[in-house]
Amino acid sequence: MSTTPRGRSSSRRRTGCCKCAGGGGGGGKPSTPCCFNPLRSLFRCPGRGRGRSRSRSHSRNRTAPSSVSADIATEQQGQEPSFFVYSMGSAAENKKKKHRKARLPSIRSCFRSKKKERKASARRQPLTPAPSMVTHPPRSPPAPENTPAVASGVTSTQPPSPAFTETGNVNSPATSDRRTAPTGPGKQPSTDSAWAPFPPQRQQPKQQVDGLQIVEVATGERLSAHEAALIEMVESSTDDSAESSMKSSLEFINEQSPQTPVKRMVADRETAVVKAAASREAPRRWLNGNAGKAGTGARFTEPLVVAEANELWAHDIACSRAHAAMLADTGLITTGDRDIILEGLDQIEKQIQDGKFEWRKDREDVHMNIEAALIEKVGEPAKKLHTARSRNDQIVTDLRLWCRDAIDKILIRIKQFQVSLVLLASKYVDLIVPGYTHLQRAQPVLLPHLLLSYVEQLERDAGRLIDCRERVNFCPLGACALAGTGLPIDRFKTAKDLKFTAPMKNSIDAVSDRDFVLEFLAANSIAAIHLSRIGEEWVLWASEEFGFLTPSDSVSTGSSIMPQKKNPDPMELVRGKSARVVGDLMTVLVLCKGLPQAYNRDLQEDKEPLFDSVKAILGMLEVCSEFAQNISFNSKRIQSSLPAGYLDATTLADYLVKKGVPFRTSHEIVGRCVALCVSKNCQLTELEMDDLKAVHPVFEADVYAYLGVENAVNKFISYGSTGSEQVKKQLEDWRVQLGINP
Numbered sequence: 001m002s003t004t005p006r007g008r009s010s011s012r013r014r015t016g017c018c019k020c021a022g023g024g025g026g027g028g029k030p031s032t033p034c035c036f037n038p039l040r041s042l043f044r045c046p047g048r049g050r051g052r053s054r055s056r057s058h059s060r061n062r063t064a065p066s067s068v069s070a071d072i073a074t075e076q077q078g079q080e081p082s083f084f085v086y087s088m089g090s091a092a093e094n095k096k097k098k099h100r101k102a103r104l105p106s107i108r109s110c111f112r113s114k115k116k117e118r119k120a121s122a123r124r125q126p127l128t129p130a131p132s133m134v135t136h137p138p139r140s141p142p143a144p145e146n147t148p149a150v151a152s153g154v155t156s157t158q159p160p161s162p163a164f165t166e167t168g169n170v171n172s173p174a175t176s177d178r179r180t181a182p183t184g185p186g187k188q189p190s191t192d193s194a195w196a197p198f199p200p201q202r203q204q205p206k207q208q209v210d211g212l213q214i215v216e217v218a219t220g221e222r223l224s225a226h227e228a229a230l231i232e233m234v235e236s237s238t239d240d241s242a243e244s245s246m247k248s249s250l251e252f253i254n255e256q257s258p259q260t261p262v263k264r265m266v267a268d269r270e271t272a273v274v275k276a277a278a279s280r281e282a283p284r285r286w287l288n289g290n291a292g293k294a295g296t297g298a299r300f301t302e303p304l305v306v307a308e309a310n311e312l313w314a315h316d317i318a319c320s321r322a323h324a325a326m327l328a329d330t331g332l333i334t335t336g337d338r339d340i341i342l343e344g345l346d347q348i349e350k351q352i353q354d355g356k357f358e359w360r361k362d363r364e365d366v367h368m369n370i371e372a373a374l375i376e377k378v379g380e381p382a383k384k385l386h387t388a389r390s391r392n393d394q395i396v397t398d399l400r401l402w403c404r405d406a407i408d409k410i411l412i413r414i415k416q417f418q419v420s421l422v423l424l425a426s427k428y429v430d431l432i433v434p435g436y437t438h439l440q441r442a443q444p445v446l447l448p449h450l451l452l453s454y455v456e457q458l459e460r461d462a463g464r465l466i467d468c469r470e471r472v473n474f475c476p477l478g479a480c481a482l483a484g485t486g487l488p489i490d491r492f493k494t495a496k497d498l499k500f501t502a503p504m505k506n507s508i509d510a511v512s513d514r515d516f517v518l519e520f521l522a523a524n525s526i527a528a529i530h531l532s533r534i535g536e537e538w539v540l541w542a543s544e545e546f547g548f549l550t551p552s553d554s555v556s557t558g559s560s561i562m563p564q565k566k567n568p569d570p571m572e573l574v575r576g577k578s579a580r581v582v583g584d585l586m587t588v589l590v591l592c593k594g595l596p597q598a599y600n601r602d603l604q605e606d607k608e609p610l611f612d613s614v615k616a617i618l619g620m621l622e623v624c625s626e627f628a629q630n631i632s633f634n635s636k637r638i639q640s641s642l643p644a645g646y647l648d649a650t651t652l653a654d655y656l657v658k659k660g661v662p663f664r665t666s667h668e669i670v671g672r673c674v675a676l677c678v679s680k681n682c683q684l685t686e687l688e689m690d691d692l693k694a695v696h697p698v699f700e701a702d703v704y705a706y707l708g709v710e711n712a713v714n715k716f717i718s719y720g721s722t723g724s725e726q727v728k729k730q731l732e733d734w735r736v737q738l739g740i741n742p
């Protein structure tokens with residue numbers, strides 16, 4: 001079976017069906033494509049092609065003798081086959097395949113087949129560059145007709161591009177590099193001012209418009225120049241499988257919805273050709289300003305500018321102040337310019353505080369907004385502020401400052417909750433409650449002991465945040481874009497002024513990593529899980545079945561339909577909010593996992609989960625404190641429930657150990673005592689001495705000092721146990737530690 005360069009079988013090409021898992025068309029029958037969107041089916045259907053080539057390579061691997069015998073052995077033994085064996089063919093099939101030599105294709109053979117393909121394609125048609133890639137390669141300066149007028153640095157809607165001077169001339173080395181054709185083996189020197197990744201060869205306007213039209217129509221979206229270029233390139237490729245799959249996707253769409261504009265536009269091809277050709281302007285939906293102008297809606301960043309600015313402006317201004325001061329100290333700007341900048345920053349700060357600052361979406365982010373506003377306010381000196389600075393080091397410095405503050409806020413809330421718990425525990429010093437394991441009654445514990453267990457957990461949560469804060473507190477400012485600067489800046493001064501421990505040592509690391517965000521979110525997640533567990537326990541205890549605690553009306557809600565109900569909503573919400581805190585951590589983990597070193601725009605996405613996590617955890621802690629201050633434990637109900645479950649059985653076993661009985665034996669003896677109680681329907685403490693002696697002669701009259709939950713609790717003496725002496729001591733220690741006055 002021959003494979004196309006994209007790894008799909010030629011038979012697949014003939015049918016033109018998507019055979020991925022989502023397609024549901026097994027057995028070689030034409031099926032519903034899994035990818036409704038032809039753009040996706042063209043480029044990256046998660047199931048198609050890849051799945052096929054995987055199963056191909058699997059079947060090869062699985063023909064390895066050891067795997068085959070494993071399969072057969074499993075079948076013979078009639079056991080559940082392992083996951084590994086499941087993906088293999090039947091035993092009979094495998095027997096047949098056994099004769100084939102199992103091996104992966106060698107590197108050389110890969111090259112050989114590539115060579116064959118190249119020969120074949122040379123006979124047919126050379127790979128033709130997409131026209132839009134020729135005229136407008138990705139990352140190249142836009143075509144003149146699409147180039148927005150370059151405004152002065154003051155009013156530019158984007159960071160001043162290094163490609164243009166204020167007079168609009170192109171002078172950036174990076175730009176001229178891009179415009180210089182790559183030279184060297186196999187590379188053609190460019191004669192054109194716009195460098196193209198492939199030398200222009202032959203354009204195929206008709207075919208190109210077909211593909212674009214199909215995709216645009218099918219997705220209902222206008223394609224960006226880059227997407228269009230990719231499609232055009234595929235179209236011009238000799239790999240006809242791409243074309244056939246696109247056509248089959250189109251057929252599918254036409255079959256499915258004959259009344260949709262898709263069909264009409266496909267029929268009305270000539271009109272569509274004109275429309276598609278006229279709509280080449282890239283909407284740049286990811287930029288607020290340009291998206292706004294194009295009228296397509298700011299798809300990615302619209303909500304962020306203001307949200308991000310609301311959180312980060314104070315830190316951004318603090319960084320700018322420190323940076324300006326350092327620039328003056330090192331002689332990079334004059335003290336006069338510094339003072340003008342600082343004055344301008346004061347005014348902006350006031351404006352923001354008064355709610356009079358306009359956050360402009362077309363200025364992309366908080367840094368550009370503040371800098372552009374500063375330039376508008378104070379003019380030329382403000383243009384010097386970005387000396388030896390980049391948004392890459394700015395944003396991460398802002399974020400580190402933000403995290404530092406956020407950690408401090410969370411630490412305060414943790415302490416508040418701890419205080420609430422200790423005060424609650426102090427109200428019920430002697431209240432014994434059933435202790436549970438597996439949610440089954442286990443041993444009696446003092447309620448303060450249980451409440452202090454939450455306090456301990458919270459203390460570790462705080463400790464994790466404090467540890468994290470230590471690592472957060474290093475200053476990236478001055479790392480610039482990634483490489484530092486050739487200007488004589490003083491990073492130690494800015495670090496000190498911003499109360500960081502020290503500047504970060506490696507400029508690439510400084511702008512690259514968000515491990516401090518991850519660590520922070522991980523610490524938050526653990527805290528959130530703790531709070532969620534408390535939430536679960538209190539919700540359970542508030543139920544009729546337990547009836548151990550009653551929340552006051554102020555922290556309960558009613559039901560819209562059941563008049564009698566009193567719901568412990570706040571703690572349910574705490575339990576629920578923990579999901580988003582953990583989700584926020586997952587988001588940033590996955591966000592970071594594929595990033596090459598230094599700044600990547602993906603990192604803009606770290607803010608929403610970071611802010612969300614902090615907002616959630618602060619809210620959860622606040623709600624927990626409030627709930628703790630507004631609940632009462634139902635002592636009578638709890639006490640009346642204590643006889644159930646033989647909570648003193650383990651204490652009785654300890655009594656026997658004290659009498660010299662090995663623990664395993666005492667365990668068995670107490671088991672027989674409990675069985676006796678069950679048969680007599682009584683408590684251990686209600687057994688007569690004769691009953692006990694009948695079970696084992698070792699029992700003496702002093703046994704009754706161990707029976708009953710009060711006695712049992714008092715017998716606990718180990719460090720950290722639920723014994724009242726221990727608990728009272730711990731409670732006192734916590735009161736001192738948290739500064740709670742007697």
Ligand SMILES: N/C(=N\CCC[C@H](N)C(=O)O)N[C@@H](CC(=O)O)C(=O)O
Pocket residue numbers: 159364365366390391392395481599601603604605
């Ligand atoms: N675009 C950019 N950084 C944006 C960082 C701020 C962004 N709003 C964020 O939140 O991450 N990096 C440019 C440099 C710059 O604009 O300063 C680059 O490395 O090419």
